[in-house]
Amino acid sequence: MPDGRPNLNGVWEYIGTANWDIQDHSPAPGPMWQLGAIGAIPAGQGVVEGNEIPYKPAALEQKKKNKANWPAEDPEAKCYMPGIPRATYMPFPFQIIQSNKDILMAYEYASANRLINMGKPIEAGSDTWMGTSNGHWEGDTLVVDVTGLNGLSWFDRAGNFASDKLHVVERYNRRSNDVMDYVATIDDPSVFTKPWKISLPLYKRAEKNAQILEFKCVEFAEELLYGKYKKQPTK
């Protein structure tokens, strides 16, 4: 960029299975046999450094409950905004618009977006789905401090979660024209016994005229959410 900072502009996407399960996992049948192999869960390499998530015992029970209630309880199924860090590794692209001031990240999934404030840090006035992001540069690495998350999004489809005490510190480093390294430190003392890290590469979408499209998924989730309250056909 003209100010000497790395240029993170572009359409980026993660390739991998982190959204299924941030830890490594074997393949498994999906929830709907009618989809056959299309609906099955692929195997995956994990993106958690050390592959262990240091849950407190009660929190681990909650994670298991979440997993057992998947997909109905997964906020992704409801078309709820994925929060940070999940938005980064959804199977949908996102675009970074880096100005001479702040940095905008627009995610294709559910039209989620957030503005990373690069000026004087601001405090979160309320808890939100995409959090309050304050960023600064450390050399060539963009460091983003995310607070004010509401604790209602999950980390993946395996039920991994945190609370509204979650504090995420993200590091974005463009290691080449086409690859950006992403490391997110996850800190939530009410859920985990210590901080831990998610680490994964992001790839630049290389098509000519790559763009994010629109995925407004509310309509796909309405039957799931409201179906039992609609007028039933008279018997």
Place this chain on the structure above:
Amino acid sequence: MRQRVLTSLMVLAAVLASVLLVTLPVIGQAPATKAKKSAYKPPKLPWGDPDLQGLWPGTDLIEVPLQRDAKAGERVEVTEEEFAQRQAKAERTAENDRVAYVAKDSKVGINPPGYWLEHGRPQKITSLVVDPPNGRIPELTDLAKQKAAQAKQAKQGHGPNETWEDQSLYDRCITRGVMGSILPVIYNNGTQIVQGPGYVAIRYEMIHETKIIPLDGRPHPSSNVKSYMGDARGHWEGNTLVIETTNFLGDKNGIGLNGGGTPHSADMVLTEKWTRTSPDMMEYTATINDPKTWVRPWTVRMPLRLNPEFPLYEYACHEGNYAMFNMLKGARADEKAAEEAAKAGKK
């Protein structure tokens, strides 16, 4: 040689732009009735594009009607008397908002408290629609009138809130569409421009939209790809950002407040222009060209004021949409009550 021609063309474009600005009617702020010559050149970003960045909420324009009162004819500005009335009304609203205690005999309503809204600043403009010259939305085509009649027909015998589809796209928290995201309403009229090399991005607060506009002249996708917010392509004409948006989903939302009004068709072409006329004013125009729906194109114009005190906050609508559950449950409760009353009546 090419560089000189290019420079001359740019100078010509700038001169033309300032001439055009002189002949436009004044956009109601100061008492002057004649158009001020605006030779304002916005600063340039490091990559050469004009800098339009900032927070440009439409809040000031709350209370300017979309369509002009028929009595005003082709008058773009209100009379001095009408303006005085607007000012007086704004003062009364502000005074009312300051009443700290609820009066003992005050009526209980079904809306949140009035002071929990945002308010405009009195404006001189008679309406947001400026073309056709009478400031009113043109007539619907026969096709559009037919569709409206059919939609009304389909609702016969259909109860309220049978399903979520009986609510608007806004109340379902899906979208307000492009125009619905910028026409001023009772609150959350936040609009923000963020620019990057080769792109302009426009954020709309309600319902957390981001319109990304590539400036590289790439083509639109084919008509196989349609969306609520359409597909935008931009270019500069002098210091004016011109955005052409196509590939809309048709027969969904309208062009009115919050995306209400007659649904536009998939063939609509929306042309928006953003021109910074001073350090803290932006002229925004939008021309709606949808020959399937309106008999002629029409244009909306809004003067937007830079307001650094109006940051956008997250408007996660769908995630907090208790109201949808409550409306459906309410309708089911009403139906049950009616059923039971009917049974009791039969006994």
Place this chain on the structure above:
Amino acid sequence: MRNTLSFSVALVGFLLAVSPVRAHHAFAAEYDGKKQVHLEGVVTQMEWINPHTWIHIDVTEPDGKVTSWMVEGGSPNILLRRGFNKGSLEKGQKIAVDGFQAKDGSNRANGSNITYPDGKKLFLGSSGTGAPADPGPGK
């Protein structure tokens, strides 16, 4: 006093007529115009969410029974811009609410008037950051 009242009624009428508030998810679809309620309770939680905030209160009946209600307010973004934040309405604060009860009979009401026990309106003006119209917090 009377002028203020008639103006308030007129203003409400005006707002109902021209603003999208009434159309915006039609409160009338959720609430029963025949079931006006007056609640006095203690805040247990405030959800700073859109499209409407929800204030949860515990109401103690004369017989000592405690019922939980949720009260629908306006959009939080307006308050955030006026300097209020999630700490502005604390757990344990006593408030009073006038509104109408949900059609399905559940303990939900719209917050037409939301005040401190002395009748002072909640979230009036700004948060006390020196804005001109700021009457200061109530108790």
